[in-house]
Amino acid sequence: MRGNEFLDKMELIVPTYVEAADAKPKKKKNVWAKWVAMAACLCLVVGAITMIPYFGDNHVDPQLGEIILSDKTTAKVSYGYDDSEVTSSKGQLEYLTEEEMFAHEDMYIFRGKVSGLTNVTIDFNGEKEVRCIATIVVEEVYQGELVVGDQITMLIPCAIDLVGSAVEDTGVIAQLESGMEGIFMPWVYDENSYIEMNGAVLIKQDLAVCGLADGMRWAFLDTEQGLVFLRSAYPGAKDATNLDEIEAYVIDMLK
């Protein structure tokens, strides 16, 4: 059988479904909108109160509120950062083919818009690391249990505006800005996702639901200067100029 014959066979769809598809679609009620607005107000108030003692208005995203750490986390986490205290972390980029990069099921792959960026300092018994928690509103989902409209948190392996002391290999993601749209491929965190350093532990889920493995790959950013991503890592998309082309590429890679 060929596609044209199968198209004809679609007439076998039962009348109930045919009638239902011809009915006027239900108007989508923004029932969550008022709750989001109320929650945002509440977060603003709580955030403002709880963050003043930490860093004043220094890189604080009121959406995230107070950082509540689980019992297993022994590292100390605070909002913001101080250049003089931060040590740079070295990372080794593991080589992966583009097929291998799309072969992981425990990874979200989605398109979204950054709604907030919050830098944090993690103190591993005196050895300090900086990260950024990006809050992203999901616009399209290509892989993973996400819903369009969800606002999720994603851990980024550097502070976004930490000039001069960014983590090695964070070139692409360091260009992230609030309001920017992108396609992201973060790992989904579970209770076994953690960083152990200098005798202290950070359970990653305490900070975000997912995170990028490194700052060079796993993100395609629609910046003012154009589409930014590590073109050498994605040969099939090396000539892409916009996110729609990346979207088509991603969908193709996931087939």
Next chain:
Amino acid sequence: MDDNKIVELYLLRDETAIKQTTEKYGSRLRSLAYGIVKDQQTAEECENDTYMEAWNTIPPHEPRSYLYAFLARITRHISLNCCRDRSRLKRSAFICELSAEMEQCIPAPDDVECRIDDMALSDAINGFLSKLDEEKRNIFVRRYWYLDSVAVISKRFALSESKVKTTLFRCRTGLREHLEKEGYTL
């Protein structure tokens, strides 16, 4: 007049059946045909051919509870054939696009005529559709039954075009996997 009475008129070979059908469903059928052929005159021809076909097929059929769907299926069939037969309509690219998408649902496409009967194929397709949520099912039916363009579907359901494309892509993949899993050889 309710559908049951209209069908009764067909069964009694009363020609007012066609008048009643025209009054009740004429504009919807014409609109369906126009959506496929994109030509007003051809759409009217398809509508009239639908009444003729309905007259010839009721009886033996008695679509008392699904008269519109019955008529619409005839209109769809006639309109689709018009697109294929009349090059002046310039709809071949659109039909090719839909056919190519449909081919992605077939586990092993080949030139052999359909190997399973319509009953089994109907079970396979509707079994898959029953697993989809309402919105996805409606999007799928709008695309492959009503032959709507992605832009029209996106407007109808207030979704972005890329969201519609993604949904359709996943539905096609899902249908192919369903057919493979259930062991259908098309």
